[in-house]
Amino acid sequence: MTKNKALVIFSGGQDSTTCLYWAIDKFGQNNVKALSFDYGQRHAIELESAKKIAQLASVPHQVIPINTFNAIQNNALTGNIEVENTTGENGLPNTFVPGRNLIFITFAAAIAYQDKITDLITGVAQTDYSGYPDCRENTIESLQKTIALGMEYEVKIHTPLMHLNKQQTVKLAEKIGAMEAMAYTHTCYNGQFPPCGECPACLLREKGFKAAGVEDPLLTRANANV
Amino acid sequence: MTKNKALVIFSGGQDSTTCLYWAIDKFGQNNVKALSFDYGQRHAIELESAKKIAQLASVPHQVIPINTFNAIQNNALTGNIEVENTTGENGLPNTFVPGRNLIFITFAAAIAYQDKITDLITGVAQTDYSGYPDCRENTIESLQKTIALGMEYEVKIHTPLMHLNKQQTVKLAEKIGAMEAMAYTHTCYNGQFPPCGECPACLLREKGFKAAGVEDPLLTRANANV
Numbered sequence: 001m002t003k004n005k006a007l008v009i010f011s012g013g014q015d016s017t018t019c020l021y022w023a024i025d026k027f028g029q030n031n032v033k034a035l036s037f038d039y040g041q042r043h044a045i046e047l048e049s050a051k052k053i054a055q056l057a058s059v060p061h062q063v064i065p066i067n068t069f070n071a072i073q074n075n076a077l078t079g080n081i082e083v084e085n086t087t088g089e090n091g092l093p094n095t096f097v098p099g100r101n102l103i104f105i106t107f108a109a110a111i112a113y114q115d116k117i118t119d120l121i122t123g124v125a126q127t128d129y130s131g132y133p134d135c136r137e138n139t140i141e142s143l144q145k146t147i148a149l150g151m152e153y154e155v156k157i158h159t160p161l162m163h164l165n166k167q168q169t170v171k172l173a174e175k176i177g178a179m180e181a182m183a184y185t186h187t188c189y190n191g192q193f194p195p196c197g198e199c200p201a202c203l204l205r206e207k208g209f210k211a212a213g214v215e216d217p218l219l220t221r222a223n224a225n226v
Numbered sequence: 227m228t229k230n231k232a233l234v235i236f237s238g239g240q241d242s243t244t245c246l247y248w249a250i251d252k253f254g255q256n257n258v259k260a261l262s263f264d265y266g267q268r269h270a271i272e273l274e275s276a277k278k279i280a281q282l283a284s285v286p287h288q289v290i291p292i293n294t295f296n297a298i299q300n301n302a303l304t305g306n307i308e309v310e311n312t313t314g315e316n317g318l319p320n321t322f323v324p325g326r327n328l329i330f331i332t333f334a335a336a337i338a339y340q341d342k343i344t345d346l347i348t349g350v351a352q353t354d355y356s357g358y359p360d361c362r363e364n365t366i367e368s369l370q371k372t373i374a375l376g377m378e379y380e381v382k383i384h385t386p387l388m389h390l391n392k393q394q395t396v397k398l399a400e401k402i403g404a405m406e407a408m409a410y411t412h413t414c415y416n417g418q419f420p421p422c423g424e425c426p427a428c429l430l431r432e433k434g435f436k437a438a439g440v441e442d443p444l445l446t447r448a449n450a451n452v
Contacts, residue, residue: 067293072336098336102376106332110324111298134376142375146368150328150360 003031006119006158009108010034010061012050014185014205015123015161018169020057021178022160023121033117034061035108039100040070043191053181064107069100101134102143105157109147112155125161125169137162166208174214183217194222229257232345232384235334236260236287238276240411240431241349241387244395246283247404248386249347259343260287261334265326266296269417279407290333295326327360328369331383335373338381351387351395363388392434400440409443420448 006027010016023032034057036050047063054061101124108120124135133139137159144157161169173182187205188195195202195218209216232253236242249258260283262276273289280287327350334346350361359365363385370383387395399408413431414421421428421444435442 064297065293067291068333071290072333073340098339098377098379099332099373102332102372103329103336106325106328107294107298110329113324114299133378136375139372139375142368142372146328146365146372147325149362149365149368151324152359153324 003028004119005031005117006121007108007112007117008032008034008121009104010036010050012046012053012186014187015169017053017181017185018173018178019121019123019160021176024057025176029058032059034059035111036063037066037104038063039066045191045193046186049184049186052184056181099134105143106147109151109155113151113153119156119158121158123161124159125164127163127165166204167211170208170212170214179217183221185218229254230345231257231343232347233334233338233343234258234260234347235330236262236276238272238279238412240413241395243279243407243411244399244404245347245349245386247402250283251402255284258285260285261337262289263292263330264289265292271417271419272412275410275412278410282407325360331369332373335377335381339377339379345382345384347384349387350385351390353389353391392430393437396434396438396440405443409447411444
């Protein structure tokens with residue numbers, strides 16, 4: 001039986017790297033493609049991580065530009081505002097770009113449509129979802145319906161991490177052989193390597209690895225100064 | 227009572243110009259903003275029309291870039307493929323950009339979110355919808371739900387032309403005072419002024435004005451060589 005083709009929305013972070021290896025495990029390496037968006041991230045290190053990991057995983061990697069978010073607003077991930085571990089007046093973190101995942105997934109679906117890819121994979125999770133409503137399961141289910149109607153194309157959106165906490169995500173990554181790649185993932189909100197260890201993203205990552213009883217390969221690499 | 231603020235997705239074409247005046251009529255001129263996307267249209271004349279008409283209507287006009295569609299594909303509206311009055315193997319016109327309206331509306335909703343605008347207006351219509359599934363009412367309804375979930379923000383998407391044919395759209399435009407602006411709208415797929423009169427878009431426009439028994443102000447302007 002021919003396996004489906006899969007497209008992984010891939011930032012080069014811990015979660016989407018886990019998703020990439022999950023997709024390789026499920027669909028077979030020859031059927032998986034990684035897709036990154038160059039949307040004006042504050043830190044170019046993210047796209048470098050993505051490129052490196054896609055090479056390591058031996059899957060094709062496409063980088064697609066989106067110049068729209070920066071035009072719409074300045075915010076902590078694309079602009080010059082300091083990242084703080086606080087929420088804005090709307091109760092959402094100040095890293096919130098309204099609709100970012102809706103846009104990413106819709107563009108990914110447009111590429112899937114053209115390339116006759118039937119399965120999309122995204123690393124969104126509502127467990128540790130940090131206040132982003134576009135990471136929730138009901139949002140993703142609704143978007144899948146909208147895309148099916150709007151493109152007349154049924155694409156299945158997989159969210160393998162949706163109900164996992166960070167500890168469980170680390171365990172999953174270990175099980176499916178993503179640990180070598182994990183050394184090259186980027187997580188730090190401050191764009192640092194070695195990671196700052198103090199921003200909310202670093203702290204959440206550290207907590208997950210500790211709870212899973214696994215050493216973080218990124219820190220091993222940082223300590224080895226490689 | 228304070229009226230809602232409204233954002234009109236505005237291409238400078240016949241339909242979205244009708245929507246702009248519909249919005250001014252419904253929400254009041256001071257509460258309406260026009261939004262155009264610079265997404266790599268083949269014809270710069272479209273954005274020039276939009277700018278001119280927004281001035282004429284005395285509403286603020288924002289142009290936001292999207293460089294993603296061109297990166298994803300070449301197609302008749304953004305690339306160098308000849309427009310033909312035919313359909314591709316998928317049964318859709320070869321001007322189809324998968325998900326284009328989904329993306330436009332989602333970005334518009336992100337702007338609405340930031341500017342505390344509660345109402346979006348788009349000129350999509352399923353009557354003469356030319357095969358685009360993202361113009362249909364059930365798609366728009368589903369997208370409205372998806373945006374409400376994904377942004378935690380309730381934005382109402384108005385589609386005043388959804389069930390009108392071109393004749394009825396012309397009648398509506400006349401009723402709400404959009405005819406002066408209609409002289410500056412752009413419709414021709416070949417990007418010509420005076421319009422070519424032969425492409426599917428010109429023919430559909432001509433048919434609508436004829437059926438409504440109204441002279442097309444664009445042709446009047448073309449004949450007057452203004």
